[in-house]
Amino acid sequence: xxxxxxxxxxxxxxxxxxxxxxxxxxxxxxxxxxxxxxxxxxxxxxxxxxxxxxxxxxxxxxxxxxxxxxxxxxxxxxxxxxxxxxxxxxxxxxxxxxxxxxxxxxxxxxxxxxxxxxxxxxxxxxxxxxxxxxxxxxxxxxxxxxxxxxxxxxxxxxxxxxxxxxxxxxxxxxxxxx
Amino acid sequence: xxxxxxxxxxxxxxxxxxxxxxxxxxxxxxxxxxxxxxxxxxxxxxxxxxxxxxxxxxxxxxxxxxxxxxxxxxxxxxxxxxxxxxxxxxxxxxxxxxxxxxxxxxxxxxxxxxxxxxxxxxxxxxxxxxxxxxxxxxxxxxxxxxxxxxxxxxxxxxxxxxxxxxxxxxxxxxxxxxxxxxxxxxxxxxxxxxxxxxxxxxxxxxxxxxxxxxxxxxxxxxxxxxxxxxxxxxxxxxxxxxxxxxxxxxxxxxxxxxx
Numbered sequence: 001x002x003x004x005x006x007x008x009x010x011x012x013x014x015x016x017x018x019x020x021x022x023x024x025x026x027x028x029x030x031x032x033x034x035x036x037x038x039x040x041x042x043x044x045x046x047x048x049x050x051x052x053x054x055x056x057x058x059x060x061x062x063x064x065x066x067x068x069x070x071x072x073x074x075x076x077x078x079x080x081x082x083x084x085x086x087x088x089x090x091x092x093x094x095x096x097x098x099x100x101x102x103x104x105x106x107x108x109x110x111x112x113x114x115x116x117x118x119x120x121x122x123x124x125x126x127x128x129x130x131x132x133x134x135x136x137x138x139x140x141x142x143x144x145x146x147x148x149x150x151x152x153x154x155x156x157x158x159x160x161x162x163x164x165x166x167x168x169x170x171x172x173x174x175x176x177x178x
Numbered sequence: 179x180x181x182x183x184x185x186x187x188x189x190x191x192x193x194x195x196x197x198x199x200x201x202x203x204x205x206x207x208x209x210x211x212x213x214x215x216x217x218x219x220x221x222x223x224x225x226x227x228x229x230x231x232x233x234x235x236x237x238x239x240x241x242x243x244x245x246x247x248x249x250x251x252x253x254x255x256x257x258x259x260x261x262x263x264x265x266x267x268x269x270x271x272x273x274x275x276x277x278x279x280x281x282x283x284x285x286x287x288x289x290x291x292x293x294x295x296x297x298x299x300x301x302x303x304x305x306x307x308x309x310x311x312x313x314x315x316x317x318x319x320x321x322x323x324x325x326x327x328x329x330x331x332x333x334x335x336x337x338x339x340x341x342x343x344x345x346x347x348x349x350x351x352x353x354x355x356x357x358x359x360x361x362x363x364x365x366x367x368x369x370x371x372x373x374x375x376x377x378x379x380x381x382x383x384x385x386x387x388x389x390x391x392x393x394x395x396x397x398x399x400x401x402x403x404x405x406x407x408x409x410x411x412x413x414x415x416x417x418x419x420x421x422x423x424x425x426x427x428x429x430x431x432x433x434x435x436x437x
Contacts, residue, residue, distance in 0.1 A: 020301055029300060
């Protein structure tokens with residue numbers, strides 16, 4: 001409590017001026033400032049800053065290099081993919097062509113076979129029909145001669161008439177027509 | 179005990195080793211000590227971070243590279259790519275001031291008298307740095323552009339008649355640059371540290387009053403905590419502002435045409 005009084009009113013070292021404006025040490029401050037600043041400038045500009053700048057530069061170069069390499073590799077990969085696709089495309093087209101050719105050939109063969117078979121069957125059919133017709137004609141002719149024979153035999157037995165085969169046939173014809 | 183709450187005490191300079199050359203008092207003081215410590219810390223930490231120089235940076239190397247890219251980006255955006263020839267200069271300024279500001283945030287430091295010290299809270303230091311910047315700007319500007327450098331005082335697109343009015347204003351604004359550049363850093367550091375110490379002093383004063391005082395001391399304590407956070411921001415920001423303005427002034431020297 002007793003202390004607060006003198007503190008509030010204590011004259012601030014009456015003999016000394018306000019220290020920041022006290023010129024006593026101006027020369028000393030300037031002198032040491034010049035030395036410190038010069039030394040710091042020398043150290044920084046000669047050794048430290050180039051070191052930091054060098055490290056940054058090195059990293060930037062390295063990153064740029066790596067990016068270049070990466071871009072180069074990507075191009076290469078793209079190139080490979082393109083080449084691969086091209087190499088794939090050629091055989092595929094050829095395969096397609098071959099398949100299409102084979103298919104066309106097969107189709108043609110099939111059509112040919114079908115046509116041949118049709119022709120053969122038609123011919124067979126025509127032949128068979130002719131044979132049937134012939135057989136029928138023959139059969140009919142035989143029917144006529146049998147009928148004539150039978151008529152002559154019947155006539156001979158019933159009427160005792162001797163009928164010639166030609167007459168009998170004529171009579172059969174007349175009956176069949178009539 | 180009066181020292182404990184004296185907000186000015188932290189700015190005092192104490193000689194450590196006396197040195198007089200040609201009648202000038204060039205003693206090695208606690209201010210010099212902090213400058214040397216800054217130099218050692220900046221170069222030491224950065225070197226340490228870069229010892230491995232790994233392709234995939236570790237934590238410390240990342241920070242060092244971030245700082246590098248930060249300053250480089252700052253120069254590129256304000257002075258253009260050709261401003262990068264001043265990269266070591268701007269980086270040194272930024273790192274030196276930043277380290278000085280940050281060291282100043284230590285209330286106690288293994289230093290003579292064991293009180294923290296901020297060499298950027300001394301106007302002679304900040305003013306000297308600002309003058310150095312202006313010397314580099316004028317020196318390089320004249321060397322590179324010759325008399326054309328002074329076209330920055332005759333902004334393009336202004337009717338020639340108005341040069342009577344504009345040119346003096348431009349000259350005044352140019353000449354006031356070192357003052358504002360150095361003054362801004364100095365004032366920020368000084369004011370912030372005084373404010374911190376004043377509120378910290380309230381805690382000590384209230385704490386010695388009694389139970390009620392201790393209770394009341396909570397308010398300034400909260401304030402000190404908040405101010406400390408703010409001061410860390412200011413410490414970084416002022417180093418950044420100093421560096422950015424340096425870049426902008428350097429841009430004048432590089433291209434005096436477009437102002």
